[in-house]
Amino acid sequence: xxxxxxxxxxxxxxxxxxxxxxxxxxxxxxxxxxxxxxxxxxxxxxxxxxxxxxxxxxxxxxxxxxxxxxxxxxxxxxxxxxxxxxxxxxxxxxxxxxxxxxxxxxxxxxxxxxxxxxxxxxxxxxxxxxxxxxxxxxxxxxxxxxxxxxxxxxxxxxxxxxxxxxxxxxxxxxxxxxxxxxxxxxxxxxxxxxxxxxxxxxxxxxxxxxxxxxxxxxxxxxxxxxxxxxxxxxxxxxxxxxxxxxxxxxxxxxxxxxxxxxxxxxxxxxxxxxxxxxxxxxxxxxxxxxx
Numbered sequence: 001x002x003x004x005x006x007x008x009x010x011x012x013x014x015x016x017x018x019x020x021x022x023x024x025x026x027x028x029x030x031x032x033x034x035x036x037x038x039x040x041x042x043x044x045x046x047x048x049x050x051x052x053x054x055x056x057x058x059x060x061x062x063x064x065x066x067x068x069x070x071x072x073x074x075x076x077x078x079x080x081x082x083x084x085x086x087x088x089x090x091x092x093x094x095x096x097x098x099x100x101x102x103x104x105x106x107x108x109x110x111x112x113x114x115x116x117x118x119x120x121x122x123x124x125x126x127x128x129x130x131x132x133x134x135x136x137x138x139x140x141x142x143x144x145x146x147x148x149x150x151x152x153x154x155x156x157x158x159x160x161x162x163x164x165x166x167x168x169x170x171x172x173x174x175x176x177x178x179x180x181x182x183x184x185x186x187x188x189x190x191x192x193x194x195x196x197x198x199x200x201x202x203x204x205x206x207x208x209x210x211x212x213x214x215x216x217x218x219x220x221x222x223x224x225x226x227x228x229x230x231x232x233x234x235x236x237x238x239x240x241x242x243x244x245x246x247x248x249x250x251x252x253x254x255x256x257x258x259x260x261x262x263x264x265x266x267x268x269x270x271x272x273x274x275x276x277x278x279x280x281x282x283x284x285x286x287x288x289x290x291x
Contacts, residue, residue, distance in 0.1 A: 002048050003055040007219060008164045008206055012056070016040065016048045021180055023074040024210045024218065025049060026168050027056065028161065032064035032141040035088070036159055036168055037210065038078030041124050045081040060086035065132070065140055067091045069170020069210060070156040071099035073107050073122040080126035091140060092130035093148075096155035101127040110153075111275060117256065118275040144168075149199065151192025152185055158199060165205040167226070173199070173233045175213035182268040183259075183277040184213075184236060189287040196234045200227070214268075239266070244284040255282060 004012035010029040015022035016039040025048075026036040039049060050060060066088045068076050079100065083090055092100040099106050104125040111118035134140070136148040139162070147158045149172035159168040172195060174184030186192035207220040207229045220229040240262065247261050259274050259281040268277075 002051045004052050007208055008166055008221065011161060011164060011166055011168075011208070013208055013219070014049065014052045016044045018074045019180055021178060021211065024170075024208070025078075026159075026208060027053075028141060028144060028159075028168075029056075030141055030143055030163075033058065033062055034065045034067060034141040034144060035063050035082070036144075037068050037075040037170065038066060038082055040074045040077040040122070042078060042081035045078040045085070049078060049082070050085075060088070063088035065089050065091055067134075067140065067144075067146075067159065068100070069159065069168070069172065070153050071096065071103050071106060072110075072153065072171065073103060073125050075170060075210065076100065076103050077122065077125055079103075079128050083128045089131035090128050091132040091134055093146070093155050093157060094133035094135050097130050097133060099155055100130050103127055114275040114278050117273055117278060119273045147198070147202075149195035151188055151195045153187060154191075156195070160202065160204070165203055166208060167199060167202070167204045167206070168208045169199075170210040173207070173209055173213065173216075173230065174236075175216045175229075175233050176236055176266055177268060177276075178211045178213060179269060180271060181276050182263040182271045182274060183240070183266055183280050184233075185276045185280055187279050187283055189237065189241070189283045192283075193234070193237050196230060196237070200230050200234070204230070236266075240280065241284050241287060244281060245288050245290045248285070248288055248290040255285070258285065 004014045012027045014025040028034045145160045149158045152171045156172045177184040209218045212218045220226045259277040
């Protein structure tokens with residue numbers, strides 16, 4: 001049976017299928033029912049999200065607001081279908097609303113720097129016009145505060161539940177990446193580092209991520225485990241930099257070669273397409289002091 005699993009007070013996680021693994025959709029029930037992320041496509045909505053809502057005693061029209069952690073296809077691919085079948089309002093980070101309006105455009109752009117190493121774009125992606133425009137610090141549903149946590153991408157946010165002190169991070173915390181990626185994925189080292197530090201400075205008791213990240217998993221319950229999760233992500237940034245610096249000293253300079261070395265040295269599985277590790281590797285090369 002497809003259903004949300006309870007994580008903490010009125011916060012539930014649904015693991016929707018994505019490329020042989022899963023992408024998380026989070027339901028927060030309260031004075032407003034808020035859905036965070038929408039899976040990869042319309043089929044995910046019809047075959048997973050709608051049945052899971054029904055198991056909660058909810059119909060799509062019982063959703064008040066649909067938000068996202070960022071605009072990558074596996075997190076907003078269901079927005080269009082949910083907009084079709086429900087009265088829920090679509091919220092967007094005001095500075096990046098165009099990404100919600102045309103996610104396919106940005107799906108193509110993220111592949112453009114490394115076309116030889118990237119899969120085809122997700123052509124099924126369709127955009128929607130947002131109803132609500134939010135900025136860093138805004139609160140929705142009477143409990144969820146939007147915290148801008150860029151690094152993985154520029155529009156990444158964490159939804160911080162002020163009732164349970166739960167950080168719903170999407171892909172903002174990468175650790176060592178998912179089993180599909182090979183490494184963690186971020187486009188800017190310092191941007192990502194600052195986001196992890198920002199979360200470390202907050203009073204966080206639980207973490208719910210958008211995927212199962214190595215080696216930390218997808219959920220950390222309790223202040224001690226949540227801090228370990230965050231600190232592990234921070235430590236891995238330094239580990240990546242040390243490794244990339246060493247590869248450069250050895251004379252390994254070709255970006256795909258450096259990315260492959262990084263995957264091997266952090267124990268990742270080499271994916272069919274290495275464009276995601278190449279972004280991270282390029283960011284660390286840009287941050288390196290090795291000339």
